[in-house]
Amino acid sequence: MLSSVIRCGGRQAASSKMTPAVSMAIRRFDPLEAKMAQKKQELMAQQQQAEGDQNRVTYATKDDFKHTVQDSRFTGAADSETGQVPTKWQKKFLVITKLYPSVEDIPPFVHHGTMNRMHDRMRVVFIVTASIFFFSTFYIAERAMAHKIARDRDAGVVVHKM
Known part of the structure; x- marks a missing residue:
C-alpha cells in the first residue's frame, strides 16, 4: 500500500508524517521502480552500443565470407x-x-x-x-x-x- 501511495504522486504521503528520506528509501525497495530503473539502464546501454556500432566501419572480406557463410553451408551427402x-x-x-x-x-x-x-x-x-x-x-x-x-x-x- 505504501508503494501505491508513492506511485500516486505522493498525495497521501504529504498528509502522512513521512519525511522525504523515508519516502525515498521506500521507493528504492519498490519492485516496480526497480524494474523501471533496470529497463532504463538497459535502454541506455543499447543506445551507447548502437552509437559505437555506427562509428565502426562494417564491411566483409573474402576471408570473413569463407568463415561465416561458406563454412556453414552443408556440403555432405543428402538423403x-x-x-x-x-x-x-x-x-x-x-x-x-x-x-x-x-x-x-x-x-x-x-x-x-x-x-x-x-x-x-x-x-x-x-x-x-x-x-x-x-x-x-x-x-x-x-x-x-x-x-x-x-x-x-x-x-x-x-x-x-x-
Whole structure:
C-alpha cells in the first residue's frame, strides 16, 4: 500500500508524517521502480552500443565470407529426407550455374539449399538471356527496316499516305 501511495504522486504521503528520506528509501525497495530503473539502464546501454556500432566501419572480406557463410553451408551427402532427386534439366542447370563441375559429379540426392541456390542463379541467367534476346531482336528488326527504307528510297518510291 505504501508503494501505491508513492506511485500516486505522493498525495497521501504529504498528509502522512513521512519525511522525504523515508519516502525515498521506500521507493528504492519498490519492485516496480526497480524494474523501471533496470529497463532504463538497459535502454541506455543499447543506445551507447548502437552509437559505437555506427562509428565502426562494417564491411566483409573474402576471408570473413569463407568463415561465416561458406563454412556453414552443408556440403555432405543428402538423403531422401534432406534432399531431392534432381531431374535431367535440373542436372543441366546445376552444371550451368557451376554448383557442380559436371553431370556425372551430381549425387543422387541434392540438398534443398543447393537447389534453392541453383534457382536463384538460374533466375539471373534467364533475365540476362531474355535481355540479350530482346535487344538483339530489336536491333535486327531496326536494321531490316533501315535497309528497306534505303532500298525504297533508291528505287524512287514516294509515300503519299501513312
